[in-house]
Amino acid sequence: MNLASKIKEIFIKNNGIYGAPRIKIVLNNSGVVASQTKIARIMKTFKLYSVIRVKKMNRKLKEVKKITHGPNHVNRNWSLYSKNELWVTDVTYILFNKKLHI
Template sequence: MEKKHQIDFDLSLAKKIQIIFNYHDGLYGSPRIKFILNRTMQISQSKIARYMRILGLKSRIRVKKRFKKPVEIKKCNSGYTNIVNRHEIFIKKMNCE
């Protein structure tokens, strides 16, 4: 005997999710929408994800930018890590340039 899962689709919740998603230009996924909605009502992230799947909402994934060190710092990275010998680090950096 198969179990039939009932999906209770709440239109007011679906509208709230749609409004938040569109207001933030499609950048917010279910975790961020959950954070906003939990200020007023208690709702799980999986339920929000399910509603987003039914509504056809997918958040755009932002590419995180990485910091690259300048070439000069990479080449001249030999120096003391001891704080007491700061003047020697300064002298070595002056010699590298």
């Protein structure tokens, strides 16, 4: 049996999961010496591509910050008796100690 047919046999036997490094290990264990580059080249000519599994990331949940509000002096009373009596603004964009505080 030639090398290409052995590579195809190992690839099909393992459901297309094995790539060139694992096929090299199987071939070396059976007594056939071949480089990983040669195996990869043969696999590429016969369009044998292994399954690439996506790594599972263990992500930690972000800590939920408790939003603190100041006292509500307006109480949704928007009627004004005189000018400059009530000023309202948004200061979430102001940088403090080179950090954005929201």
